[in-house]
Amino acid sequence: MHSELTFSVGVDVDSLWHYYRIHGLDESQASDHAWSHGVPRFVELFNALEIPATFYCVAEDIERSTHCLKQLQALSQQGFEIGNHSWKHPYALTQLDLAQASLEITEGKKRLEAASQSIVSGFRAPGYHTHAQFREPLLQSGHLYESSAFPCAPYYVAKAMVMGGMRLFGRKSQSILGSPKLLSAPSQPYVASEFSPYRASPVELANPLMHYPVSVWCGLPLIGTLFALLGPQLSTRLGQVVAWRLRSGIQKANQKPKHLTIEFHAADLLSLFEDQLDSQLKVQPDLKRGLTHKRQAFEGFLQALKQVATPVRLDQHPLTLKYSVNSQV
Numbered sequence: 001m002h003s004e005l006t007f008s009v010g011v012d013v014d015s016l017w018h019y020y021r022i023h024g025l026d027e028s029q030a031s032d033h034a035w036s037h038g039v040p041r042f043v044e045l046f047n048a049l050e051i052p053a054t055f056y057c058v059a060e061d062i063e064r065s066t067h068c069l070k071q072l073q074a075l076s077q078q079g080f081e082i083g084n085h086s087w088k089h090p091y092a093l094t095q096l097d098l099a100q101a102s103l104e105i106t107e108g109k110k111r112l113e114a115a116s117q118s119i120v121s122g123f124r125a126p127g128y129h130t131h132a133q134f135r136e137p138l139l140q141s142g143h144l145y146e147s148s149a150f151p152c153a154p155y156y157v158a159k160a161m162v163m164g165g166m167r168l169f170g171r172k173s174q175s176i177l178g179s180p181k182l183l184s185a186p187s188q189p190y191v192a193s194e195f196s197p198y199r200a201s202p203v204e205l206a207n208p209l210m211h212y213p214v215s216v217w218c219g220l221p222l223i224g225t226l227f228a229l230l231g232p233q234l235s236t237r238l239g240q241v242v243a244w245r246l247r248s249g250i251q252k253a254n255q256k257p258k259h260l261t262i263e264f265h266a267a268d269l270l271s272l273f274e275d276q277l278d279s280q281l282k283v284q285p286d287l288k289r290g291l292t293h294k295r296q297a298f299e300g301f302l303q304a305l306k307q308v309a310t311p312v313r314l315d316q317h318p319l320t321l322k323y324s325v326n327s328q329v
């Protein structure tokens with residue numbers, strides 16, 4: 001194990017009605033399986049692997065049911081980090097006026113802190129789209145880091161094609177494509193520039209905000225959807241190759257510490273058939289995979305990575321701590 005190598009695991013807890021909104025479906029059929037089934041399955045997986053993960057939650061989802069509230073509190077009591085995934089999860093957060101977007105950020109944090117009785121330090125924007133103007137509300141409300149950038153060209157192209165296809169068939173997604181500038185974000189954690197959240201600041205900042213981009217390795221997004229589609233054997237092999245490359249890289253002289261940010265969604269551990277979900281959701285291909293297949297795939301990848309790298313919550317990552325101390329001086 002190399003202490004210079006770290007990885008973090010985050011789960012975006014998007015309730016199923018958000019998937020209906022992406023795909024332009026009737027959300028009145030949505031159940032709360034993401035919270036009632038997806039979250040407990042991830043807790044079981046992380047406990048088995050001894051990984052201290054972060055759950056990025058939507059404040060509005062918590063306020064819709066006491067059952068979600070109880071689960072949120074249990075997560076924080078079990079040592080998981082609670083992150084801010086906004087107040088109401090608007091996919092077009094970057095297209096709202098600044099006052100509204102700021103409310104999404106600050107109310108999300110405030111409400112999640114009150115509900116979970118824990119400090120919320122991290123923000124992940126809905127749909128991976130963020131903006132330089134969010135820096136102020138993020139810092140002023142006490143966030144220590146953001147983890148929204150996802151510089152993955154194949155994902156960007158696939159999303160453009162899906163959205164274009166939906167438009168052809170007259171269906172309207174609430175998701176947005178976003179600026180291609182997001183593709184140029186650094187692959188390793190960085191202090192974000194004041195002028196772009198997708199660029200590292202070339203100068204020291206009085207108020208730094210760390211940014212942890214979701215990891216992409218050789219064009220492959222290190223996210224639950226990929227592992228679910230690859231299956232147990234290929235995901236394990238991918239984990240072994242990534243681990244081997246990380247370890248051999250760090251052994252070279254003058255190599256800087258390396259970090260990987262792995263992302264899941266609570267719905268990644270749901271199954272259309274086993275959980276008897278609404279058949280409209282078949283448009284989401286990974287929901288059609290079996291639960292055992294997906295759990296083994298996630299476990300295989302994470303287990304391989306854990307052989308060489310230390311899992312760490314992002315609010316406790318050395319870079320978060322370093323720059324939060326600086327900002328208080």
Ligand SMILES: [Zn+2]
Nearest residue numbers: 012014126127
């Ligand atoms: Zn989300």
